[in-house]
Amino acid sequence: MADKADTAPQAPALRIVVGSDDAGYSYKEALKQDLEASGLVASVRDVGVDADGHTAYPKVAIAAAELVAAGEADRALLVCGTGLGVAIAANKVKGIRAVTAHDSFSVERAVLSNNAQVLTFGQRVVGLELARRLAAEWLTYRFDTSSASAAKVQLMCDYEESRDGDDATGTGTASGPGNGPGHEAA
Numbered sequence: 001m002a003d004k005a006d007t008a009p010q011a012p013a014l015r016i017v018v019g020s021d022d023a024g025y026s027y028k029e030a031l032k033q034d035l036e037a038s039g040l041v042a043s044v045r046d047v048g049v050d051a052d053g054h055t056a057y058p059k060v061a062i063a064a065a066e067l068v069a070a071g072e073a074d075r076a077l078l079v080c081g082t083g084l085g086v087a088i089a090a091n092k093v094k095g096i097r098a099v100t101a102h103d104s105f106s107v108e109r110a111v112l113s114n115n116a117q118v119l120t121f122g123q124r125v126v127g128l129e130l131a132r133r134l135a136a137e138w139l140t141y142r143f144d145t146s147s148a149s150a151a152k153v154q155l156m157c158d159y160e161e162s163r164d165g166d167d168a169t170g171t172g173t174a175s176g177p178g179n180g181p182g183h184e185a186a
Helices: 022-037 057-069 084-090 104-112 128-140 148-162
Strands: 014-020 041-046 075-080 098-100 118-122
Touching (some): 014 057, 057 075, 075 128, 104 128
16 A cells, blocks of 8 residues: 555655754754755755854854745754754744754644744754754655644734834833843833
8 A cells, every 4th residue: 555645746845044053063064965965855055154163043043044034945954052042043034933843743743733944953952863864854744724723823924914013112021132021121
């Protein structure tokens, strides 16, 4: 009996952007090679860092996320020490849903339930072979715009659109560093 995945129509190959800081450089390079060798990937664009690794992770993550948001790439794969910083930075770009995932179920649900376009890993958190496996799995998932999750993703998009141009003043919290609950702006 043929597996359902074997008979399903092949989705278009993905345009992937990769990036890291110095703490994720070696994983980024290994994952980039895997992506370039995958038949599920049309192209791979590397936004840094280079071997010298002197670019701060927010710059790399934002550059990658902006390419996805602009439609120049379909997805981004980012690596830093924990995966958290690059996810936070990428999520600052309008329209981006970035997640840190270190297990198969989270990688699957990131795409199928949340339509996340950016996957992040922590080189200091997950082993290289697991990261490679998760990245390979990630390539096989496509968000279904007719799924029950589509309405939930749309709620997030609608909220983001409603906040467009809003500087968050008058809401009780400021959006700057260190501000938030327990750190009220003066």
